[in-house]
Amino acid sequence: MSYQVKTKTSYGQRLSTALKGVVAGFAMFIIGTIVLFWNEGNFVKTRKSINEAEKVIVRISDVSTTDPALNGTLIHASAFADTDEVLTDEMFGVSEKAISINRKVEYYQYVETSRTETRDLVGGGQERVTTYSYKKEWVKEPVNSANFSDPSYQRSNSVRKTVEAKTEYAKNVSFGGYRLPLFMISQIGGSVPLAANITPTPTEHLSGNMVYYGETPSSPQIGDVRVTLTKVLPADISIIGKVVGSTFEQYIAANGKSFAQLSMGTVSAENMFADAHSENNILTWVLRIIGVFLVIGGLKSMFSILPALFKVLPFLGNIVQAGVGLVCSVGGFVWSLIIISLSWLFYRPLIGIPLLLIAIAGIWYLKKRAESRVAPLRSPEIIEN
Secondary structure, X not given: OEEEEEEEEOHHHHHHHHHHHHHHHHHXXXXXXXXXXXXXXXXXXXXXXXXXXXXXXXEOOXXXXXXXXXXXXXXXXXXXXXXXXXXXXXXXXXXXXXXXXXXXXXXXXXXEEXXXXXXXXXXXXXXXXXXXXXXXXXXXXXXXXXXOOOXXXXXXXXXXXXXXXXXXXXXXXXXXXXXXXXXHHOOOOOXXXXXXXXXXXXXXXXXXXXXXXXXXXXXXXXXXXXEEEEEEOOEEEEEEEEEEOOEEEOEEOOOOOEEOEEEEOOOOHHHHHHHHHHHHHHHHHHHHHHHHHHHHHHXXXXXXXXXXXXXXXXXXXXXXXXXXXXXXXXXXXXXXXXXXXXXXXXXOHHHHHXXXXXXXXXXXXXXXXXHXXXXXXXXXXXXXX
16 A cells, blocks of 8 residues: 655745755765776776785695794685684574574564655646555564654554674684684685574464564564574685784785685685686776766756756756756766776776777767757858859
């Protein structure tokens, strides 16, 4: 069931909002520009640090005992990550020898979603129709329903029991004759169910590694809570890390970037370095996309005052808005290419120059397109015989 709210905004209010958007858009534009420039530099620095690590890596086949001669050396090794430490979760009667134990908590709640449609009015005003919908979902945190828009759903959420979600790690995890640092311990995966050991009450249900607070687990009601327990057991792992006494730390490359890697199972150094390069590429592309969207979104917000001025006649405002949107999209993309190119010019000139040429071509395209739009508006020349 949905709930609708209609609001009207006057022409003056729209202009005021658009003016405020100029400031917010400028901030988005600056942040996007910084993200793009920093991201390219970070990509190059990270790649250089990985390449540097590949050149100095020492492959160790046996780490059953510590070797003082390896102190300060970046090594690759595979061994069994083990621990004698017993981790406990007293609330659920858990006592287990494990690398880590995790308590995941979920609450069954009403969740509000909204969809807004706008309609321009003659005179520059605008009508907004916001449709609010509500559905029941399992979420990580209780949802405050007091602020729901639909009065019939306000204060509809409740919680039977509040349980803290947490993860506990073993502090002493051996790797042959060495001891793993916490930043490596936290990367060890392969979680499996961890059975709870409690005597449930009539409103509590126990099923293996899940404890359910509610009447009927198969038919959840608002306020019900479920807790899922898992553990990570000792396992074979492969690491790349710098030896420091009887433990490890991250390798610091000449450019100041740190590097260390952990993989589950027995994995060669070559594959681990390939994975590191792949992770660097993926992160870089994600941040590139975010940066471009910030730049384009910022430009659209900065120039939103232009279509707002022409919204007195909706059809004219729509034409201006489409034009502003196109110019900001192309211009934002071109600006992003320029920033990326400048960054690569600083770090990798052979790649930065072609990118800069593409950006210049984009500027030329915008200029020619603008000239083609202006040309028909010019008065024709009078030819005298």
